[in-house]
Amino acid sequence: MKSMRARRAPATALALLATGALALSACQAGDLGSADGGGGTASTTITFLTGNEEVDMLIADGLIEGFTAQNPDIAVQVETRPGGGEGDNIVKTRLATGDMPEVFGYNSGSLFQAINPQQNLVPLTDEPFIDGLDPTFTEVVTAGEDVYGAPIGTFRSGGVLYNARIYEELGLEVPTSWDEFMANNAEIKAAGIDPVIQSYQETWTSQLFVLGDFHNVAAESPSFAEDYTxxxxxxxxxxxxxxFQHMQEVYEADYLNSDFASTSFAQGLQKLAExxxxxYPMLTDAVSNIAAAQPDRIDxxxxFALPGDDPAKYGATVWAPNAVYIPTTTEGAELEAAKAFVAFVASEEGCRAQAEAAAPGGPFAVTACELPTDVPRAVQDLIPFFDEGNVTPALEFASPVKGPALEQITVEVGSGxxxxxxxxxxxxEDVQKQAEQLGLPGW
Structure with missing residues (x-):
């Protein structure tokens, strides 16, 4: 297990991880906004492609505002894309056709490997900011001998966001085993409240019961990632x-919101907050959305981590931050401008811009950056898992194998x-196709 150097206030080392997400990755691609920070004086213009979730756009706006204030000669336009499998396909298609903007945000880990970084991306290995990144992050944006990405967002965990107010009203305790979790669900249902929220209108949100369980898988089978690969x-x-069995069990117990098939991610968060x-099985960085939409309910x-069968092995599955990349089609003055923007994203100023734009969902991967003291309650609940080293990287950071159809399969299982x-x-069967495409031995 390797250490992850991340900091919070007061400055405290957060131990973590091994190698290292959910392809978690509204406007359609092609909708643009821009900022030049200098009253129209920019001499170079670049475009930044990011996700179309509200928090993605808030962070993009905050970064651009901070960057262009320092670089008035560079204008940055914003272009958005959807998340999940649709967003994955857009990224792959635009790289393949040479139509990718000068900078784009995308996943690290296995999905990064799937976009053929050595062919499609500009290496950042020799950029000065690389030495200031947590090595756990750089491992999951490395192909061959080169590093290709800079972190955007924070480390986060995939587990269960829960309404603590209702827990207190019902006298419930945070579960550390699956049986305790299901017992809490029974009491919540008896109180006339939906125990578990699902939001299958956006299929990527369906994966947490499977992907968030990896800490429990690895605790029982430490060699699973190696054997799986x-x-x-x-x-x-x-x-x-x-x-998968837990998803089926929750569905068959009738613990889901009745409108799970049509509920969106934003509506799921609203149901939780209210x-x-x-x-709500979800990544912790989703609290940024709640902080933006319903700040009075964020506390x-x-x-809590997704519990497994053995409370003695209770711990959290964690995801590395997403990254910003530069495609090889970026050249000349635009390339230099893109590198300057990426360097800003990976700086202390970039961390502050992101934290001011949206509540962080966990510790930063820039080692000099500290979390604000007023992070949301859910993030405060997460930090002890890092402090105690009681975390396991999600499988997609320990193995390059992740099938593209998981979100559709989990919707089917979770819907009965x-x-x-x-x-x-x-x-x-889905991951076998992916492994064969990657040319992995044994497949």
Whole structure:
């Protein structure tokens, strides 16, 4: 296990990780905004492609405002894309056709490997800011001998955001085992409240019961990531199949909001914040959305790790930050401007701009950056897992294998359309295609 150097106020080392997300990655691509920070004096213009979630755009605006204040000769336009599989396809298509803007934000880890970085991206290995990044992050944006990305956003965990106010009203305690979690769900349902929120209108949100369970998988089978990469372990086998089984169990117990199929990510967060539902399996950086949309309710939302079968092995699955990249089609003055923008994103000033624009969802990957003292309750709940080293990187940071159809499969399992076992087998078939495309041995 390698250490992750991240800081919070007061400055405290946060131990973490091994190698290292959810392809978690509204306007459609092509909608633009711009800022030049200098009253129209810019001599070079670049475009930054980012996600179309509200927080993505808030962070982009904050970064551009800070950057252009320091660089009035550079204008930065904003272009957005959807998340999930649709966004993945847009990124891959635009790279393949040479139509990618000068800078774009995208996942680190296995999805980064899937966009052929050595062919499509500009290496950043020799840029001065690289030495100031947490090595856990640089590992998950490295291909061959080169580093290709700079962190945007923060480390975060995939577990359960919960309404702490309702927990207090019902006298519930944070569960550290799956049985305790299901017992809490039974009490919440008896109180006339939806125990678990799902938001399958946006299919990427369906994956947390599976991906967030990886700490529990690795705790029981420490070699799982290595075996999985070598085609010696499967999701249709114990212990990995349990994430799919848990989805089925929650559905069959009738613990979901009745409108789970049509609920959006934003609506899911609203239900959570307002107490219409109590548990929302999600990444912790989603609290930034709540802080932006319903700041008066942000302290009602807490976090706990997705529990497994053994409370003695309770811990959190964590994701490295997404990254900003420069495509190889960026040249000349635009390339120099893009590198300057990426360097700003990876600076202390960039961290401050992001924290002021949206509440951080965890510690930064820029080692000089500290978290504000007033981070949301859910982030405060997360920090002890880092402090104690009780975390495991999500599988997509420990293995290059991640099938593109997982979000559709988990929607089917979570909706009762397909059994857990059938869904896991289908996902094994999905990842085999991906592994073969990557040319991994053993597949």
């Amino acid at each position: 070598a085609n010696r372990a499967k999701y249709s086998e114990e212990p990995a199949v349990r994430g 107490g219409e539902g109590v548990h 009602d939302v807490g976090f 359309i397909r059994s857990a076992e059938d869904g896991a087998v289908l996902y094994d």
